[in-house]
Each structure stands twice: as structure tokens, then as C-alpha cells.
Amino acid sequence: MATTSPDRILVLDIIRGIAVMGIFSVNVVGMAMIEQAYFYPPGYGFGSLGDRIMWAANFILVDGKFRSLFSILFGASTILVIERGIAAGKDPWRVHYPRMAVLLLFGLAHFYFLWWGDILANYALVGMIAFIFWRLPVKWLLVAAAIALSAGYLPNMVMGGQQIAQYQAKAAPGASDEQRAALQELLAGLKPSEEALANDKAAHASIPAHFDSIMEAQPLRPFMSVFGYGIETLGLMLIGMAGYKSGFLTGSWKRRRYIEIAVPFIGASLIYFGIGAREVLRADFSPFIFFPWNQIYSGPLHPVAAIGYAALIILIFPKRGAIADRLAAVGRTAFTNYLGATIIGTILFFGFGLGLYGQLSRGQAWLFAPGVWLIMLLWSKPWLDRYRYGPFEWAWRSLSRWQWEPMLRTKTPGPPA
Template identity: 25%
Template sequence: MTSSGSPEDTAGSTGATYPVGPIRVSDRLGAIDTCRGLALLGIFMVNITIFSGPIGDMLKALPPAPTEGITEHIAHYFTAIFFSGKFYPLFSLLFGAGLILQMSSVERRGGRFVPLYLRRLVVLAVIGLSHAIVLWYGDILFIYAFAGLAMLLLRKLRPSTLFILAGVLFGLITVVTLGAAAIGAMVGAAPASTSVSEQAPDVPVGTREQALTADGHDASVVNPAAPADSDGDVAATDGKSEAGEPYPGGPADTAAKEEGDSSRKDVPDEDARPYEVFLKSMESRSDRVQGPWDDRWKEAERDVYRHGGFVPALVVRSITWASMIIFCLFGFGWHVLMMFMIGAALIKVDFFSPSRERWHVRLAWLGLLVGVPLSVVSAAATVLFDPGFARAFLQGWGVMAGGPLMALMYVSLLTLAVNRGYFPAATGAVANVGRMALTNYLMQSVIATFIFYWYGLGLFDQVSRVACVSMVLGIYLVQVLFSNVWMSFFLYGPMEWLWRLLTYLRVPSLFRTASSDRAVGP
């Protein structure tokens, strides 16, 4: 019998049912908690580059300049090879595994899994959305909530079917990566300037559309209001008189006025802060910001995250988050779903059991011999290849293929260590971090934004890579200590407790007692 608010077992030979509740400690797999705890370190090691500087710099994944020193290069390539694109697949794999574990527990107790898990996903989506908008745009919880909806439809499939579907998704991701690389190469091969002024030299920049007459004629080619020549045809005068002045009320005159108005709207004040320049350029028809890699976007981030205030930072953060959601729809999100499927399939074949040790060894070798070289090529592509198709494809596909293979390598090695009893103190300590995964994930955002944003130290885009790596290791060590102290007194982390409260619609017991059980983390 558990304490108040925890699930009770009332099993008997008469087929009694069990109240629905969190999974009991006897159902837990220690290796999963340990893997989840280590995944938080890996995710933070990558996220710190987004916390600390403009997202456009992270997307380019360029190495440090030669003048930055050897330690900066070591930090960059160490992170790129062993962390970037490796730990969110691992975390996603564990999320898919957790779904199947919870489904098995709920159905064994006679509960209805789908309504329960839908509430769980809704709560996760709300937490993720709040995290993204109020604190940090790099949130992954919102994406997990929607990928979890898809997994609900696939939860009953056989492991072999899930593996096949994951393979199909990987093929689609490869095609998308190829297409993106090809498009990027074509764009890169285009002339440096493709402004409207080059397409129509007689029309000022941004006025090609404005110079169209009401009936669709191009005023830069012919002016219907101009006098006819001796043959009765309209003279091609560009809407101007022989003296070079626009005909009053003619298309060229109208276009000139509209161009003047447009120019005044598009050009910000000289003393405008970068945030205001960014907003103006987002509205501009002639010189619109093209993406996070645009210098105006980067300057806006530096402005609002260093100096605030709340509303400007909220606006820039929301725009950045929206752009990331679009990116997820065409790439990252499908990668997450693929790893959900693999995690669900692995738990169904009892992958974490000591009886599967042969699988663990083989996958560890596969990650080492294939995944690591792919990651090395991906990280080195920026220096091995000029900008173009080969560089773009190897960068993208090296992460998309090498990342999951190295994630499987990590999970296999950790499972071997836990099952064989290697380093029990270390794996146990990291497991407690994993049992408080949601709390620790959000805590990383709180600490990092305090370091880099205006309401704290305001060090945005002013910290070296080496310093960032050192920060991550130090903060994670504090999280290990905090998690172990907390879990010695409490059943759940603070956010895990809140998640359960809103999922099960009753107040779960928080304090640990001799008879209490612990529940599976997110």
C-alpha cells in the first residue's frame, strides 16, 4: 500500500483492477534513468551555444577563426563531434520508450491509457509553449508533445513495423537533406546581388510592383498617358516628358510618390535601436530580413537580450521560435518522431535487459565505427569543402545519420555499465538527474538565461566557447548534487510533481516515506 496520493495495488485472484497512477519503482529500468540523466548534460552542452549567442551563428556551424586559439578550436570540434545532434535523439528515444512503459503499466492496472496520455501531452505542450515564449525559444517540449500524438497512433505496432517506419522516415529525411543542400548550392551559385534594380534597371529598388499601372501594364516600359508618336503608337517614354519630368498624375509620377513613401517607411531612424531596425526590416518590401543568419536579426538579438526590456525580448524570442517551428516541420520534428519509434521498438524487444547484452555490444561498435566518422566529416565539412552542395549535404546528413548511431552507442554503453554494475555511484547519481529530467531541463534555461540575458549578467554573445563548456560542466555538477539531495527527501522533482498533478487530476504525495514508491520521469 502506498502513501496517500500514490497508486495502490489491490491485486487479487478475482481479477481486481488497479487505480491508474504513475509507474511503480519495481517497473523502472535504472539504465533508462541514467541515460536520461546523461542526455541532459549532452543537450545542455549544445544548447549553451544558442543561449549564449545569436541563433544564426549556431545554424552556420562555422569553426572559430584561426586567431581565436587552439582551445577554442578544441571546444568547437569536441562539441560538434560528440554532442551536436547526438543527445536530442537519445532523449527522444527515451521518450518513446517511456510511452510504452507507461502504457503497459496503465493497461496492466485496468486503466484507460489514451485519455491519460492525452492529458499528459497537453500539459507538456503548455509547459513547453510557456518555456519557449517567456524564457527561451529553443524549447523541445512543445515538439515532443506533438510527436507524442503521432506515437499514440503507432503504440500498438509490432517492433519490426516500428523499425521499418523509422527507416522510411530516415529515407525521407535523407531526401529532404539532399534537396535542401541542392537548393542551398543553387542559391549560393546565384549572383551576389539579385535585387530588383538588376532585373529592371530603370526602376528603383523595390518599385517594380509599385510601377505597375492599374490595368497591369508596366510603367517602366510604357506610359499610357504619354503622347503618341507619328504612327499613333504610344511612345515608350518611361512615363516622362521629353524634359525628363514625370507627367502629372501619370504612372511614373504615382510610382515616384509611392517609392518615396515606401522608402521613408522602410528606412528606420538613424538613432533607432537594432530591435527597431529589425522590426522595420521585417515589414520592408524592398529589404526584408531573410532569416536568423541576417546581421539585422543577430543585432536585434544582441540588443534585446543584453539590454531588454521584457516586451522587445518577447517579440524577438517569439519570432525566432516561430521560425524554429517551421524548421521542425520540415526536418527536425521528423527526426524526433523517428527516434520515438526506435525507442518504442527497443522497449518492446526488452532492449535494456541484461539478456540483450549482445545487442548492446554490436550497437556500440556500430556507433563507434560508423557514427563517429560521419560526425567527424560533418564537423569538418566547413574546412574540407567550399560552400556548395557537398558541404551542405555532408554537414546535414552527417548529423542526421551519425547522430542517431552515436545516440545508440551512448545508450548501449550506459546500459552495459548499469547492467554489469560498473561505476554504481556515478550511474546512480546521474540516474537521479534523469528522474528529475523536466525540472533539470527547465532549470538549465533559468540559469543560462540569467547568465546571458539582461535581467542577470547580460553576457549574451560575449563568452568564449571554452568558457561555455566550463559553465555547462559546472552547472551540471550542481544539478547532480541538487538532484541527489532532493530525491533523498522527495518522490518527484518539483515540475514532475506538477506534471503528475495535472495529468492524474489528484494531488500526488511528494515526501518520501519508507513505503513510498518513485514514479517514472518524463
């Protein structure tokens, strides 16, 4: 999420732009309906062929993968911003920590006032930890990333597998009546009650209603996320740091090496998630099939897919061009586009706007995604032709430096950030 400067690295901006667009493809579902349906599709707003097609497409191509890519880019941008700060004679920590503190404020505002799915607060908090590693060479960054990701994925796989086995035992022919009753109660809880739906819709009537609901139900969620998926976020950021330092994410490698990464990494992801989608659809989203494929064993494939996507994007956009420039502009204003997408979602779904919350199916909600992508592509470049930063990038920069940053472009480019 770095801002515009004369020495931008084009390919980093392009990857970031594609990542922020991809993220909205899944986020829009979480904005449009109750949170339970985001994590278990049959919970609400699901049933038609279109819903299944859109779930499968996102499951195979997008879900978890573009968030991982975005997190990797955040790590790369962290190094980039620190290096530019050092070049300007600033201490690294004086550059980094004010940025993370301001980002945390934006993330908390995003979470408490607009949407439960904020990731900025997690990035800010984990980013404060990631700073410890930024001086490490590529080899040790990758080792640290592997340790962090293993610490995040392996316990989830072991405990999740054990939990599924326990549930299956309760469904076995020899299970007791008590076990069966407990299982039925658990399965019933996967779908929200009428009361829960009513309360959830009421919480989206207005921004104050959303704030009150959040404060009552999960006021510390942004901070607790560090203990949840924060270790995964750290691992992904470290991969990004290594990817930047090694030249992988800056497009410095030979094309053959990118092909050697893109083909097997993306291929492995498509095979795994393609088989998973088939099995889940065949089982009609049985929890015993859905959750292992979707939430227990899929985690390690997300960074694999993300790295493959990064390599593929670098191969597709080796130099500037009309499409590359548009995508790069989206990446340069990724902070604004990320928050702006939520603002659009708020207008679409909250009661003070169009009031569509809980009124659409999964597939119908997704149909807004291409329109939001188009808005990102249309506004970002013309804006940056006139202004140095996106609106929220400018605010982030000004607040973290505690000075009013110039916004309008000048004919003579200023010094690097």
C-alpha cells in the same frame, strides 16, 4: 522523462540522465548568442582555437546525437507510462493525452518566455501522433521508424544537395556578374548585421522583451516544428518504443549483443563526423563544405550514434553503483534538469541577470556546461532521497492527473505509477 516510482528501470534513467546533460553542451551556445551563430559558427563569437576545439568536439560527439538519444528515450518512456497506467486500470489514451497536453503547455511557456530552442512542445505534439503506433510489435515499429526517418532525411539530402550545387555554379569561373552578386549577398547573410545583433541583444534584456520579440518574429514556431523536424522526432520515438519492447533499452540483452551494436555504430559515427570536422576546419568553414557535412548529409548518422551510445552506456553501467545512482537521479529528474538548465542560462545571459548574452565566444560559453552538469549531479539524488519526484515532474504529474500528487517520500513505497 518518466518520474520516480518503486519499479524504475535503472538503465533507462541512466541513459536519460546522460542525454539531458549532453544536450546542454550544445544548447548553451544557443542560449548565449544570436541564433544564426548556433547554426553557422563563424556567424558570431567564433575565431579562437578554443572555439574551434569546442565546435569540433560537439560536432563529433554531441550535436544531434544526444538530442536523438533523448527523443528515443521519450518514446521508450511513453510505452512505460502507458503500461503502468494499464496496470492501474486506466485507459491508455486517458494516461497519454493529458500528459502530452500539459507537456505542450510547459513547452510553449519555455519557448515564449525563456528560449527559442525549446523541444518540449515538439515532443508533445509529435507524442500525440506517436500514440497511434504504440501497440505495434517491434518489427513494425522499426519499419514505421525507417519510413519516418527516410521521409525526413531523404528530401533534405536531395534538396540540400541541389541547393549547394546551385550555389557552387554561381561561384564557378563561368558565372555571370548577376550570379556572383546573388551569391555574395547570400554569403553576407550568413553573418548577422549590426542592426540584427542590436535587436537580438535587446530581445534578451528581459523576459517581456524576449516574449515581445518571439511574438513579432516567430509566434507559431513550436507548431510549425511538427512540419519541419517532427517527422524525424516521430521516427526516433518509434525507435525508442521498439527498443523498450525488444528489451534493448532495458538492458535485457546479452552483453555480446550490446558490444556488437556499440562498436560499429559508434565507430561509424566517429569516422564520419571526425572526417567531417577535419574537412570543415581545413576549409575554414566554407559554406560549401560546412553545410553539407553539418546539416545535409549528417542526419542519418545521428540515430546511429544514439543507438550506439545507448548500447555503450548499458555496457558501462550493468548494475547499481555510486556513479550509476547519480546519473540515474539526473535521468529521473530530466524534465526539471532540462528546464532548470534553461533557467540557469537565462540568469547567466539575460539582461536582468549577469547580462552575458552576446559577450562570449562559443568556447567561452561552453565553459558553463561542466558547471551545470555538476549542479545536476549534486542536487538530483539528495532531492529524490527525500521527495518522490523532481519539482517540474511533480507539477507535470499533478496537472496531467488533475490532482495534488504527494511529494514527500514515505517509508513504505507506494504503488507503481
